[in-house]
Amino acid sequence: MIKVKNLSTSFNDKMVHDNISLEINKGEIYGILGGSGSGKTTLLRQIIMLDKIQKGEITILEQNINKLKIKQREFIKRNWGVLFQFGALFSSLNVVENVGIMLKEYTKLPKDLINDIAYTKLKMVGLDLKVGKLYPEELSGGMKKRVALARALALDPQILFLDEPTSGLDPASAKAFDDLILDLREMLDLTVVIITHELNTIRNVLDRFSIISNTKIAFSGTYEEALNLNNDTINKFLKLSKDKTLGK
Numbered sequence: 482m483i484k485v486k487n488l489s490t491s492f493n494d495k496m497v498h499d500n501i502s503l504e505i506n507k508g509e510i511y512g513i514l515g516g517s518g519s520g521k522t523t524l525l526r527q528i529i530m531l532d533k534i535q536k537g538e539i540t541i542l543e544q545n546i547n548k549l550k551i552k553q554r555e556f557i558k559r560n561w562g563v564l565f566q567f568g569a570l571f572s573s574l575n576v577v578e579n580v581g582i583m584l585k586e587y588t589k590l591p592k593d594l595i596n597d598i599a600y601t602k603l604k605m606v607g608l609d610l611k612v613g614k615l616y617p618e619e620l621s622g623g624m625k626k627r628v629a630l631a632r633a634l635a636l637d638p639q640i641l642f643l644d645e646p647t648s649g650l651d652p653a654s655a656k657a658f659d660d661l662i663l664d665l666r667e668m669l670d671l672t673v674v675i676i677t678h679e680l681n682t683i684r685n686v687l688d689r690f691s692i693i694s695n696t697k698i699a700f701s702g703t704y705e706e707a708l709n710l711n712n713d714t715i716n717k718f719l720k721l722s723k724d725k726t727l728g729k
């Protein structure tokens with residue numbers, strides 16, 4: 482579904498990615514992990530065509546994005562939804578209007594149909610329909626994330642990109658959001674790419690992940706494979722020493 486091949490990125494002579502490669506399969510929930518400033522968000526922005534690829538290739542949905550013309554780019558972008566880390570909702574729009582904004586922009590559907598679809602998406606992310614008329618400032622952190630997720634789902638994407646979706650949520654809300662991602666993948670046949678630091682998400686939600694460390698991919702594989710490697714950098718990253726359930 483997504484192939485990153487020999488990607489190198491630098492900003493002002495500072496190398497962020499040095500010849501990194503990874504592959505994400507259809508239907509996977511794939512994690513991009515790494516310390517702060519390791520280049521996770523930059524990689525995500527390059528995959529979704531918001532940032533330029535400096536060197537290397539990215540293929541998504543069988544299209545080499547280096548070679549796409551502007552019109553083709555706009556067309557292919559409709560196949561994914563994105564939830565940015567600080568992806569704020571529009572404060573002047575109510576929840577239903579926020580969810581419907583992409584439909585308004587990208588389709589010619591009449592307003593009442595857009596509203597119907599927006600309400601369906603709200604239901605999909607586990608929100609009560611009464612929430613539709615509320616404004617962002619009236620919502621809890623967990624509800625805001627769900628509304629942003631409903632917005633990302635508005636155009637029925639094949640791929641969902643989530644940048645630290647549970648950061649700032651309390652443990653119960655974070656767990657509920659993780660469960661929702663698992664349910665949505667099943668229901669909608671989605672491929673999901675998540676940037677995360679959360680150990681619970683890494684263990685319970687991701688099928689596979691890559692760890693970016695010192696400009697390289699330090700590891701790609703499953704959580705079990707990462708444990709079995711018993712590599713110091715990987716263990717440190719996965720905070721195994723703090724993980725009492727593993728008896729360490």
Ligand SMILES: Nc1ncnc2c1ncn2[C@@H]1O[C@H](COP(=O)(O)OP(=O)(O)OP(=O)(O)O)[C@@H](O)[C@H]1O
Nearest residue numbers: 492493495497515516517518519520521522523524
């Ligand atoms: N447009 C840009 N111009 C200059 N430097 C940039 C630009 N975009 C990113 N960087 C730098 O690239 C590095 C990687 O940033 P990025 O946001 O991708 O890291 P990250 O792994 O997502 O970090 P975090 O977990 O803190 O969000 C950082 O040092 C950042 O300052």
